[in-house]
Amino acid sequence: PDPLTLALGMPKAELHVHIEGTLEPELAFALARRNGITLPYADEAALKAAYAFDSLQSFLDLYYACADVLRTREDFYDLMLAYLKRAAADKVIHVEVFFDPQTHTARGIPFTTVLEGLEDGLAEGLARYGISGRLILCFLRHLPEEECLATLAEVEPWLERIHGFGLDSSEKGHPPSKFVRLFARCRELGKPVVAHAGEEGPPAYITEALDLLGAQRIDHGVRAVEDEAVLARLVREGIPLTVCPLSNTRLCVFARMSEHTLPRLLAAGARVTLNSDDPAYFGGYLNDNIRAVQEAFHFDAATWYRLARNSFEASFAKATEKAGWI
Numbered sequence: 462p463d464p465l466t467l468a469l470g471m472p473k474a475e476l477h478v479h480i481e482g483t484l485e486p487e488l489a490f491a492l493a494r495r496n497g498i499t500l501p502y503a504d505e506a507a508l509k510a511a512y513a514f515d516s517l518q519s520f521l522d523l524y525y526a527c528a529d530v531l532r533t534r535e536d537f538y539d540l541m542l543a544y545l546k547r548a549a550a551d552k553v554i555h556v557e558v559f560f561d562p563q564t565h566t567a568r569g570i571p572f573t574t575v576l577e578g579l580e581d582g583l584a585e586g587l588a589r590y591g592i593s594g595r596l597i598l599c600f601l602r603h604l605p606e607e608e609c610l611a612t613l614a615e616v617e618p619w620l621e622r623i624h625g626f627g628l629d630s631s632e633k634g635h636p637p638s639k640f641v642r643l644f645a646r647c648r649e650l651g652k653p654v655v656a657h658a659g660e661e662g663p664p665a666y667i668t669e670a671l672d673l674l675g676a677q678r679i680d681h682g683v684r685a686v687e688d689e690a691v692l693a694r695l696v697r698e699g700i701p702l703t704v705c706p707l708s709n710t711r712l713c714v715f716a717r718m719s720e721h722t723l724p725r726l727l728a729a730g731a732r733v734t735l736n737s738d739d740p741a742y743f744g745g746y747l748n749d750n751i752r753a754v755q756e757a758f759h760f761d762a763a764t765w766y767r768l769a770r771n772s773f774e775a776s777f778a779k780a781t782e783k784a785g786w787i
C-alpha cells in the first residue's frame with residue numbers, strides 16, 4: 462500500500478484532543494433540544510457557517526458558547542462516546558483526553574457531573590472499541606492563577622481519576638510564568654504536566670513551560686522553529702510536541718498547510734506526534750489531519766511509522782502497555 466493508506470490504517474495514540482472540541486453541530490443541537498436551551502444559531506448549517514476563524518480567540522469564543530449545551534452526566538457521556546467512535550474508526554487505540562472543568566463549573570455544573578459522564582464514556586469506549594483512555598484536566602489560562610488554585614483544591618478528592626494536568630485557552634498575554642505556583646502544586650501531587658505553548662505565543666513560552674511549569678510534553682510547539690536554541694533543546698531533551706495541523710491552518714497560525722513547520726520539526730529530529738485538537742471545529746479527526754498533511758508534504762512510509770511510534774512513546778501509558786503497542 463501507499464504511505465497514506467498505511468498511515469490511515471496504523472494503530473495510533475491521540476494525545477491532544479479537547480473533549481469540548483469534539484462537539485459536532487448535530488450533537489450540539491440535539492443536546493440543546495434535550496436540555497431546553499436555545500443556541501444563538503438558527504440551525505446546524507448556520508453554526509457551521511460560523512466556523513470561519515481568524516485567530517485562536519475567535520475560535521475560543523464560539524467553543525465556550527457551544528459548551529453551554531453540556532449540562533448532564535449523560536451529555537458528557539454522549540460527547541465522549543461519540544468522539545471515541547470517531548477515534549476508533551481512525552485506528553486510535555489510546556487517547557489522553559483534555560477537559561476544561563472551569564468552563565462547566567463556572568456555569569453551575571458540578572465537577573462530579575463532568576467527571577462521571579466523561580468516565581462513563583471512557584468505560585463504554587473501552588468495552589465497545591477497546592480504546593484505553595485517560596483524562597487530563599486543563600486549566601484555563603485566561604483566568605487568574607488564584608481561581609485555578611481553587612479549582613485544583615476542589616478536585617483533589619478525585620485525584621486518582623485525573624491522570625495529569627494541562628494549560629489551555631488564550632495563549633497570548635497569558636504566559637506559563639503566570640502559573641508557577643499552580644503547576645508546582647500539580648507536580649507535588651505526583652501528576653504529569655503538559656502545557657499549550659508556541660501555538661500563537663512565542664518560543665519563549667515553550668522555554669517557560671519547560672523550566673517554570675515542568676511540562677513533560679508541549680502542546681503545539683510549532684513556533685519552536687523561530688528560535689534555534691529552543692528547537693535544539695526540544696530535540697536534545699526529547700520533549701514530545703503534540704502537533705495539530707488542521708487546527709493550525711484553521712486558526713491562521715499558518716496561512717496554508719504547505720507553510721506548516723511540521724517538516725522542519727521532523728527534519729530537526731523533534732519528537733512530533735499528530736493530533737486533532739478540536740476536530741468538530743477544525744475540519745476533521747486524526748485521519749483527516751493525516752490526509753491533509755500527506756496532501757501537502759508527501760511523507761514516506763518511514764515517516765508515518767515514526768509519527769505513529771512517537772504517539773505511543775510520548776503517551777503517559779505504563780511501560781507495560783507501551784510494550785504491547787510498539
Ligand code: ADE
Pocket residue numbers: 479482517629630631632657660708738739
Ligand atoms: N482549547 C481548545 N483548543 C485550544 C487550542 N487549540 N489552544 C488553546 N486552547 C484551546
Ligand code: ZN
Pocket residue numbers: 477479629657680738
Ligand atoms: Zn489544544
